[in-house]
Amino acid sequence: MQVVTLGAIPATFAINLIPTTWSAGTPSQSQIVSAKGVDGHGDLIPAGQTPPVKYVDSSGNPIAITLSDPDTTLHGTCLGTSGPSSCTTGAATSGSFTGPDDPVSFNYDGLAENPVTLTASAPGATSNTASFQPILSAPVFNSSQATPAGVALTSSSEIDLFAPSGIGSTGSESFTELGWTGTPYNHALTFANTGACTSAAGLATAMSQIASISVGANSTTNGTPFTATVAGSPTAGSCPSTISDGLASNTGSATLTVTYTTSSVNTNSKRRR
Numbered sequence: 001m002q003v004v005t006l007g008a009i010p011a012t013f014a015i016n017l018i019p020t021t022w023s024a025g026t027p028s029q030s031q032i033v034s035a036k037g038v039d040g041h042g043d044l045i046p047a048g049q050t051p052p053v054k055y056v057d058s059s060g061n062p063i064a065i066t067l068s069d070p071d072t073t074l075h076g077t078c079l080g081t082s083g084p085s086s087c088t089t090g091a092a093t094s095g096s097f098t099g100p101d102d103p104v105s106f107n108y109d110g111l112a113e114n115p116v117t118l119t120a121s122a123p124g125a126t127s128n129t130a131s132f133q134p135i136l137s138a139p140v141f142n143s144s145q146a147t148p149a150g151v152a153l154t155s156s157s158e159i160d161l162f163a164p165s166g167i168g169s170t171g172s173e174s175f176t177e178l179g180w181t182g183t184p185y186n187h188a189l190t191f192a193n194t195g196a197c198t199s200a201a202g203l204a205t206a207m208s209q210i211a212s213i214s215v216g217a218n219s220t221t222n223g224t225p226f227t228a229t230v231a232g233s234p235t236a237g238s239c240p241s242t243i244s245d246g247l248a249s250n251t252g253s254a255t256l257t258v259t260y261t262t263s264s265v266n267t268n269s270k271r272r273r
Helices: none
Strands: 012-016 029-038 065-069 077-080 093-097 104-108 116-121 128-132 140-147 158-161 170-176 190-192 211-215 224-230 237-244 254-260
Touching: 012 116, 012 128, 029 065, 029 093, 065 077, 093 104, 158 170, 158 224, 170 254, 190 211, 211 254, 224 237, 224 254
Parallel strands: 077 093, 158 254
Antiparallel strands: 012 029, 029 104, 065 093, 065 116, 077 104, 116 128, 140 170, 170 224, 190 237, 211 224, 237 254
């Protein structure tokens, strides 16, 4: 008995099984994905046939669907023949499907990142795309790294400055984020002084009137430190700084509040005894 292998001509593709519940910060996540052909009538080319169906062009020549992952970030996403993978090649990856039964492993190593768009393509067919977006976390205040005591609070992410130099003129707070600051990712968080400051008469209206903020080297154990140093001729008041990872897709952030207190009483200012 002669066995005949059936050929199917894909017109476009359906990219299936892209994960939607994977979270940043969890390494070695892996799942088999598929890029199944759809014929000219809009029907999905069937899998699980005996013998297996193979993809062909209009002349009957064998072709392959290529699923491409453009992610080049270390510990992001990558494709392979088996998983899991830590995705450390730093190069775009791809998988090949000669028929609807071929498996390709989609791997994600937990880096917080913007959406990754996968593309399925083959000669003579219309390409199609699918997007993967990990679940992202907001930065978290690490109270154990607040220094010095009495200036950087441990009860909340606040630095209370009260002197033009020496003790009380500088303080540091640290923040962590899953999938960003820890091992193996080791990325620093960023800040933006865009929030509204206390603006009553005689009080600061901009962070630059209170202090300058600098970012220290990220620690995979303790997170990213932010140091506030009192400005020259500081003005009493309170200003917020937004702490984030800088990713467009992550709406989560934390707030670092910096205050400067004088020894006299001012509207809305703090009096230090």
